[in-house]
Amino acid sequence: MLFKYESITNIGEKKIGSIDASSKDSAISALQRRGLIVSSIKEEGENKGILKMSFFDRGVKMKDIVIMSRQISTLFEAQVSALKAFNLLASNTENPALVKILNTICSDIEAGVSISEALSRHPDAFSVFYVNMVKAGEESGKLTQTFSYLAEYLDRQYQLTSKTKNALIYPGFVIGVFLIVMSLMFVFIVPRLAVIIKDSGQAIPISTKIIFALSDIFVNYGIFLLLGLVLFGFYIFRLTKTESGQKYLDKLKISVPIFKNIYMKLYLSRIADNMDTMLSSGITIIRAIELTSVVVGNRVYEDLLKDVGEKIKSGSSMSEAFSMHPEIPTIMAGMIHVGEETGSLGSILKTLGKFYSREVNEAVDTMVSLIEPLMIVALGLGVGLLLTSVLMPIYNIAGGV
16 A cells, blocks of 8 residues: 655654555554654545545556666666666656656665565566566666666567557457447348348248348347357456466467467567576576566466476476477477577577567568458458348349339
8 A cells, every 4th residue: 555644854854755555554664764753644545535546547557667667777877876766767757656656666765675675565567577687687786787678678578569469459359340230230120121021922042041040039139149248258257367267268379270370489489588688687597487487478388487497406408398398399499409508598598589579570460461351351251141142132022023
């Protein structure tokens, strides 16, 4: 919880700020340890009615963290102190949620807390990977380079993930609109035309009978179909919240032929890029693999990396451990083996990261270029079949009059 406070320093100076703590007593104790005399403290949003300001916060997005990391790296290069750097960021950040976090980090740093520990208190904004990278930078004295690495890494991942998501959103939106339009036609237009065609007494083609049967299902049982769709959506949502459900859906991502190529290369790119970034910051191989398993974003690859870590601890080489898993391409395990033998593992991982990132981009571009014409053909056939089945009998009636 975030608390706003008013206090007085030991030299009589008035100080106003905010602090993140589990309770009001914890917040007061933390402020007293800083040598402050608390005159007023309350939870932010308290006594402001049912709707709190935090309700309108849009959260902290990856793009916000990318920009923040670049700014911190620049400020550190200019020899600006950590406290002043975070204060400057807090006063120049537009995202209200991130401003709150930065203000709290400033208070923690002022109280003597390390940057990595201050960041770790906000897991919704800073991942375990991010915090450990900063901690490694503090220990190695390469904090400026670490924030630069983080900004570049997060930017690459943001661009790659955004492109993949956007490529899947467009066809989904078009197909969704098509299904809605077709459903409305089956409910409101086809039944009226069916009455005219049936009353004409002419022979009805089999394709037209099928269309009429589908229309009857939509008219008589449409509410049940809609209810079933909603329940199915709710079931999928609930499934994603369970451990087994998430693992099943993650396995599905790398099994479905259409998406398998994209998702596998996306995760391989993330693994190689993560490990290169961490090894460049002085993090050990074992720890790099452990952290990568947390942020890879797929339960199958998470379990795979945990198993690789255990095998390395038992004495296996990284390439040998990776080669035991079919989800890892032979070329990737082979290149890691070359990196181990030549002592250039970092540069090999960097090359692999770039290679798979390029492969994902090409796979997405190929999929988009194929989906658009296929979708147009499929939608055209669907609409054409519907119109032909319904309008041809109407045309015959008109011709016979």
